[in-house]
Amino acid sequence: MPIKLPPGISAATFAEAVKEFQGAVGADWVFTSEEDLDTYRDAYSISWGHDDEYLASAAVAPDTVEQVQAVVRIANKYKIPVYAISTGKNLTYGGSAPTYSGSVVVDLKRMKRVLKVDDKRNFALVEPGCSYYDLYQHIKDRGLKVWIDCPDPGWGSPIGNALDHGIGYTASPYRDHWGAHCGMEVVLPNGEIMRTGMGASPTSDTWQDYKYAVGPHVDGLFAQGNFGIVTKMGFWLFPQPESWMTGTVHVPKYSDYSALVDHCNYLEDAHLATGQTGYGSNLGGQGVTAAPEYRALMANGWPTIEQLDAYAAQRKVPAWRAKLQFYGPEKAVRASWAYAQRRISAAIPGATFTDIEFSTLPLSPAQEKTHHLVNFGIPNMAIFQIVARPAAGPNNANPYDGHTDFFAVVSRSGSEVFRAMKAVYDIQKELKIDPITATPFSSPVTWHHKVFFMGAGGVGNQRGDAEHNRRMRALYAAYIEKMAAAGFPAYRTNPGAQDLLVKQFSFNDHALLRFQEALKDAVDPNGIISPGRYGIWPKHLRQKKA
């Protein structure tokens, strides 16, 4: 791809700026060749090879906070947009590419220090280039008694993931990575360093314990935002539990789902079953849409609840299941599971309970080969199975080069899940997607402890097939608009769709975005920090777009 200059910057001016960047971080850590900049493309971009693919003009890799300050000051001097990445592995949500073509990527991978882990007050303080693997290994090497909470890909950054509202797999509330952060250090657009929360107090020792300090809590501006470059961040950690237990609840009727969800909500919110609840339907699963009885069920459109109850009864299997997970001392987890069975048995006739497993922790090496590791705070890359070449099928010869996820925010209620699954079905039908993957047996994911996320089918992409990617972009845009119209906006998206997603949050003529824009103009008058991230554009670019 041709190397782009920052918009409005001459080659001569850019050359001067690059020289200054080299002076700030060392010539070896400023990248301008086409070969190097190719590694700052988004490997999973559905705009790959399109005219509007997001491309960097250069990349600068500071090693210290002082170097980050210097880079920001140079960017301000020349009015050059910069875009910070942590480990650059936010694949499906932008990877290591900027949100505004021609930006200089500030690659923070070299800043990978674990600054502190405390297993008495249970927190960590890290730099942005530190990966989940790095933090996990640091804890393991020292025998510290705390768990991290990691998302599926272990090579991501705790800071980068939290700043994009990423989520994980252990106990609530650690699964909400942004929610579990405590205190941050930020290089502001003018190059100044700011510490938030108790970090603003020169004397307090509670930076990673108490989030709020006094006055407005501003941390949220830096998540999915563009008000500065985060250089340190604290996270609350899960004290290593003594044991883990799981058990599965089955309920007979399709219409039992709402009650099942209500009880699981209770068990999680009351801190009895704090692990991720795994919902599924015994009526769904692989191959269900090809079954003759399923085709008959769907022949006249989306079925009623009564029809679905009858369908479950005919099939003679419990309609829904929920796998509960418990962490804690053995007596406590066994008592919690016993209570869950009593509670649900009394409320849902015909409920049954199976698949009970108990284990002390940590897992043995043999167990690590068989268990879903992220439920135990162990980073890994197993999720990349979804883009691995399958052993058979049409994608065997030409596997996808990546994927783009769509996940809608849905309240934790059975009726809302029913509405959301029908909304996905309606979109797929309207767009003539074949086969339709949304069924009345689709289940939400429970990464976040207070809401469900409903997927709308992975959007596979091909780096070598621009036309395929064009179709995927259209599908993805349809999901964003139509799911939001149905009441289910996405929680996160790739740079190409961020404007469209933000547009869906339109209460009172987009008052929230207008407030963010007012702040942006005040804090970053030259509009140099990550222009366009989650729809927040600086004034001069808003005027161009209008």
Added chain:
Amino acid sequence: MKTFIAILGATTVLGVVGSAFAADAGQLAMGKERFDYWCDTCHAGDPREAGRFLPGTASLNAKYNGSRPGALVDRTDLLPPYVELVIRKGMEGMPFFRKTEISDTEMKAIAAYLSRNTKQ
């Protein structure tokens, strides 16, 4: 690029003649250490979660269907330039790696490690 990589990959088979590639012990040690840090998590030779092979190994098992090992450490036909190309250009679902992640020196060490059993 995919075609180019496929062609270069095929040439690795033709290159299996002669003696092993020259690499000193220090470079091989660095290569193993960096491979274990960056690559093993997808390309390990033993199954992990639920007895499945990890994505890189699973993908290569599906690709080669028994004609070559799925695990990279067991390969005897890899040439350093091919390994370096895949690291910097990616391959299918595997993204490329920046120099801030794997430096040129580390990349060459990984390439030397993975081609240690390849005969020239």
